[in-house]
Amino acid sequence: MISRRGVLLAAGLTLIPSRAVAAPSIVKPLPATDFIMHGTNAETRWEALRDTGSLTPVSKFFVRNHTSTPLLDASSWRLRIHGSGVSRPLSLSLRDLRALPSCSVEAVIECAGNGRSFFISQQGQSVSGTPWQLGAVGNARWRGVSLGLLLRLAGLRSSAVDVLPVGLDAEYVTGGVNLGRVRRPLPVAKALDDVLVAYEMNGAELPVDHGFPARLVVPGWVGIASIKWLGSLEVSASALHSPWGTQYYRLFGPAYPAEGTLVTTQVAKSAFELGWGATVPAGRQVLTGRSWSPDGERRVEVSTDGRTWRRATPVSRGGWTRWQVPWQATPGSHVLRVRADGQPDESPYNTQGYLFGAVVKHPVTVV
Structure with missing residues (x-):
């Protein structure tokens, strides 16, 4: 020393x-x-x-x-x-x-x-x-x-x-x-x-x-x-x-x-560990992803139908929270959503596009 x-x-x-x-x-x-x-x-x-x-x-x-x-x-x-x-x-x-x-x-x-x-x-x-x-x-x-x-x-x-x-x-x-x-x-x-x-x-x-x-x-x-x-x-x-x-x-x-x-602190965000527009097979799936926020994440919820929300299960915590949730995937086009601690449906507009914190609509196709 x-x-x-x-x-x-x-x-x-x-x-x-x-x-x-x-x-x-x-x-x-x-x-x-x-x-x-x-x-x-x-x-x-x-x-x-x-x-x-x-x-x-x-x-x-x-x-x-x-x-x-x-x-x-x-x-x-x-x-x-x-x-x-x-x-x-x-x-x-x-x-x-x-x-x-x-x-x-x-x-x-x-x-x-x-x-x-x-x-x-x-x-x-x-x-x-x-x-x-x-x-x-x-x-x-x-x-x-x-x-x-x-x-x-x-x-x-x-x-x-x-x-x-x-x-x-x-x-x-x-x-x-x-x-x-x-x-x-x-x-x-x-x-x-x-x-x-x-x-x-x-x-x-x-x-x-x-x-x-x-x-x-x-x-x-x-x-x-x-x-x-x-x-x-x-x-x-x-x-x-x-x-x-x-x-x-x-x-x-x-x-x-x-x-x-x-701009100083960040805002809460969540993401699926899936490619954009991914194709997945029908049947039982386990959706995984991560959520992060300057203040930590208390509750993560996932919607696979655009109407109802289910609480995701944390896998690990640290700099961000890893989580998973089961999904019975049926054939067709779907939009997945995930939110941490009530992320909003829309993010306040600014011309340089900083701090987007709204729920992202993630498209997938089930075959």
Whole structure:
């Protein structure tokens, strides 16, 4: 374990820029049986998760990239903690980070736009952004160092307001405008609560597509908060801003103020472990799926006829709830529905299609 003196000595180190090597958009294999591609992003197919257990295998975990996965040199990587909100700026190597007391959490990471396509297909509303169905989500066990511990070691000031994590992926250019590196501030209260600077995923070194050498994990909040390829944390005594909190990841639309409403926590969702429009044989079936929510799931219900609801049986709980329910499938076209804790029939509209939380109508054909 690194001593407090050792950590403070690290404050005297200079930040050595990590060497990024040109890489394809996503490094890991992306078989069509497991993923649906959306440009620089890969959506997990729900049928690929059946029988995989509670933790999403890294090989099947969705990928959300604004640009492309960087290949960083762990030996030169440093995490810099600086700003007007700390009294002892730090520059920590990966070895320094691993020497600190560690903790782990099982938590879901989910894109804010997960389910966006259903604003269009179910609600007939026009929205912009990647047309995710429900596969921009995954559950993993993350291990690393509490962000609160790091802030205290850096001498967190009582005046600190925001923490701005900055990623080391390429600068994001859209419409000819360079918005810089992906970054989005967190309020200090959340940073001190349950946020993790993670260097392991599912018991192994953090994979490159998922943030190696280190990333934030912000339980319950939209995925943009869990910055990958973490390079620095600016702690400020005044409010911080970035395009990912002003231009993007805000709720705009008729029901919201002109400046929009900041997107922070996620909403409850549920999904069947079935392909979209799947064909299944007639007879007794066992429907399986998963439900997740920032506050946990107390009751999951399934409807196979559009009128009645039956309570599903939990199989396991953790970052999300796995469940099952028997179904006597009769030949013909069917629409399956599942809801956790009373998910609504319609999701509040916003122009960028964030936080879709309505019950999804899942079509299947029984033969």
